[in-house]
Amino acid sequence: MWQDTVILAGSIVAIASLFPTLLDENASVPLSTSVPTLVVLSGQGVAFYTLDLLGSAVGALAGFVVWSLIAYFKSPDDAGLVPADLGLDFDFGSDDPPAGDSTPAAETGTHQSGHAPRAD
Template structure:
């Protein structure tokens, strides 16, 4: 066992301890734009640590990802609860991306007054 494995585990345990009050607070509203990426990063770290043989770090990061998944599911400001919030967030992100690309392309096609189209 590497000592770094225990350090990463300790950091993950602290994160879990700090996230617990948010999970318990029924009035907490954490935006999906914060919680979904945090959940995803925790899961990616867990897989990465596992592939490096850092079992304790992987378990700790998986615990953090699970805490964030609970926040995604039950503490988002949306009127809906549950894991479907991840799908809603992904759909919203895709719509925003399409709108941004569409706005960008329409700005290039029809430049603002005083701007050239080159």
């Protein structure tokens, strides 16, 4: 099937584009990127195989191997699947400014919502 060849060609291009990341000593790819990619590639590989698209299944397997290497070698040392601190302040019950913002809204000319007042 020609579709198998097209999908395999796309996999080859995608895999080739990942090699600079693998070779870069300073590259850092979070697990929150690589793990979902691994899940998708494994599902695609099974789906392609059951459709008798063996070239595409091999391409998905090769992509899985490369992304596994990226997950193993290029994730930050302290990486978790979900970042521990996203830097977001979810304190909805407080009228205090978010952490790091000590300027009262009255001094900045903005409303508590962060929007400037309307000029009527």
